[in-house]
Amino acid sequence: PxxxxxxxxxxxxxxxxxxxxxxxxxxxxxxxxxxxxxxxxxxxxxxxxxxxxxxxxxxxxxxxxxxxVIATGHDAELDELREISENCDDFLLKLEVSERERTGISNLRVQFNRVHGFYIEVTQSALSKVPDNYRRRQTLKNAERFITPELKAFEDKALSAQDRALAREKWLYEQLLDALQASVPALTRLATAxxxxxxxxxxxxxxxxxHWRAPSFVSHPCIEIQQGRHPVVEARLAEKSSGGFIANDTQLGPQQRMQVITGPNMGGKSTYMRQVAIIVLLASIGSHVPAAACRLGPIDAIHTRIGAADDLANAQSTFMLEMTEAAQILHGATAQSLVLMDEIGRGTSTFDGLALAAGIAAQLHDRAKAFTLFATHYFELTEFPATHHGAVNMHVSATEAGRDIVFLHEMQPGPASKSYGIQVARLAGMPAAVVNHARQALEALESQHAQTRAQVDLFAPPPASETPMVSAVESALSALDPDAMTPREALDALYALQKLNARDRGAP
Structure with missing residues (x-):
């Protein structure tokens, strides 16, 4: 670094x-x-x-x-105007004391508000003691407000002083900017440094x-991390004193480019995937990394499809946004990219999601050949490494103690046995009746699935002899003979193709 x-x-x-x-x-x-x-x-x-x-x-x-903004002592006129504005309270207090002594009105008050300015307030019971030089400013239910020539003169001076101070300060600031114009390039370099x-x-x-460690860089493609940690989660665990962070190793290289990661909810799949991305990113910007050791080959990008969110303002549902991001990854990922796919396909039906997840995994493995961490709850995808030599099964470990679950947060080779979703729902405070109902339904579904499970190869490529679907636009286009058409006929044919394309897309 x-x-x-x-x-x-x-x-x-x-x-x-x-x-x-x-x-x-x-x-x-x-x-x-x-x-x-x-x-x-x-x-x-x-x-x-x-x-x-x-x-x-x-x-x-x-x-x-x-x-x-402007410092005191920089401009004498500004300092004078500020002093007038800032000494209002002292003047009002002194005026209030002197007027009480002069008039004998013990509850007389000198105050200010933004609507009526400065005023002297006298209750109705003391109006007989009001001097002749008081001029009525406002009548209230139980009091009268007055102004005196002395108070009016101070009001004009104080209020104008505040406005003049702001105007003066703005002018001084503009003068300062003008004085610094010649130094802008040098100041820009200083700010950058x-x-x-x-x-x-x-x-x-x-x-x-x-206690981060310096990574090493090699020319061949690889991501090798020993005892990698997620710095944010590790710091949070240290604050809560809830135990240390469980570090994990990562091995990706030319012969092993994809990890199919399964395991229980709350087991740490997303944390593991993100810590790999954070370590790769930190190393790429020249930093030490939260790991015992790290060796990194060339990485051109980090692509992620994580979380569930929608973009309704742009008419994109949660699943549409997920598919859009996945499509962008498939178009942009290369053999030097790191790809994180977290629960792809969960926003639609089980069969649709499983089929899409299988196709995406195959594309990343066969075409893009990117380094891929592919977390899923579709256990059918654990069959993927059997037919794809660059993929391996990994799972985060957990163990059951009666009806409770203990998360071990350790990455281990091989597929997971179950997702423990019902146990996690119980930990979240789900009513016992719901948990029991779900457990019985799960047993029935698993039993039925074991009896009727069809042996389908999710990862087999389409048969070479299979005739691809041809759209109406393609059919019409192939039927045209450009050499035999007049310009007018060619223009009419173009309009007809546009109509067919709009109809295929569902346009009105």
């Missing part, structure tokens, strides 16, 4: 308002050169750091229009803290 330094090898320091990146010769040669390039680009343009430090607050507001450094430091810190 490009960046393989540990905490003791790299440090990021702040010195004299600038960034200083220190690295030692213990880093790999490629990493040292990269870090030297980053350190060079971290130097700010002359004068920019000082200008920004003096003009912008350390914790500025998100939007200039809200104020609070800082973002790169941030990413590299994050990867280095995770590698050191979580």
């Amino acid at each position: 490009l960046f393989s330094c540990t905490r003791r090898q790299t440090r990021l320091l702040t010195q004299s308002g600038g960034l200083v990146f220190v690295y030692t010769s213990q880093a790999r040669p490629g990493a040292a050169a990269r870090l030297a390039q980053i350190a060079e680009r971290l130097a700010p343009p002359p004068g920019c750091a000082e200008l920004l430090a003096s003009a912008i607050k350390p914790d500025p507001a998100a939007l200039v229009r809200d104020g609070g 800082l973002a790169t450094l941030d990413a590299l430091c994050a990867l280095a810190e995770r590698s050191h803290t979580l």
Whole structure:
């Protein structure tokens, strides 16, 4: 990997308002050169750091229009306007105390709201004590609100000061942007270097803290992982103190390109598949990986078909979206791709889903030849490796203790014996009556299936002599003789083909 330094090898320091990146010769040669390039680009343009430090607050507001971006001390006029706005409370408190003493009204209040501005509120019982210089501003049910010449003058000054401060701050910000225009290319390089450094430091810190290991790269196709872990699930288990993460090995290569993964619900099939993808991705971007060891050949893409979701806004059902994504994978996957297929075909009838899953598996194995992790609950698919030399059966182990199930989360060779769906439903809190009914129905279905099971080869290619279905458009097209047609006849024939195509697609 490009960046393989540990905490003791790299440090990021702040010195004299600038960034200083220190690295030692213990880093790999490629990493040292990269870090030297980053350190060079971290130097700010002359004068920019000082200008920004003096003009912008350390914790500025998100939007200039809200104020609070320009630092105090940068502009004397802005500081004066802010002081007027910020000292309103002190002025109102002093005015309230003085007016109570002058009028003898003990419950007199000086307040402000956005609708009526500043006002002096006096209850109905104290109206006889109101001085002559009070001017009525608003009448309430139990009180009157007044304004005085002194309060009106302060109101005009305070309200205008706030608006003027915002306008002044916006103008100063625009002036600052104009002053920085010449330094935009250098600042862009600095921002890019800082973002790169941030990413590299994050990867280095995770590698050191979580004991990740450096992967190795080879020219031949392979994905070999020893004791691979899912970093997010592992961290979550550590937080909950619910036991350590069960690491698993992965072996994919020229002779073994597909794993057909079966096992119980909640057993860890999806976690295993995703951890392989995460490890491959981390290694590909130059990071250490959460595994004891990793050897990786060329990988051009990671394709995934995971989860169940719809896109109703674009008129796509859950199953349609699943098939669309699967089709994109089949068109784009190559022999250097990693493909994750998690429960493909579950959104339709059992026979439809099983047939589609079998066809997709065969396409990935025979045509794309991609590295494939193919998780399924269709146990019929466990027969796939018997006729396809590049596929093997794997399963996540579990054991039953009475009517309970214990998940072992270990990947083992061979197919699983059952899915344990009813046991998982029981763990989820399903009513006992539903669980018992389901168990009896399952026994009856399994018994019936064992008696009537048809021996069908799901993976046999269509017979070579089988006549392919020909559409109406193809039939009409093959009947045309372009050399014997006039231009007008050719145009009419084109229109007729368009109508036939629309009819085949179900268009009105």
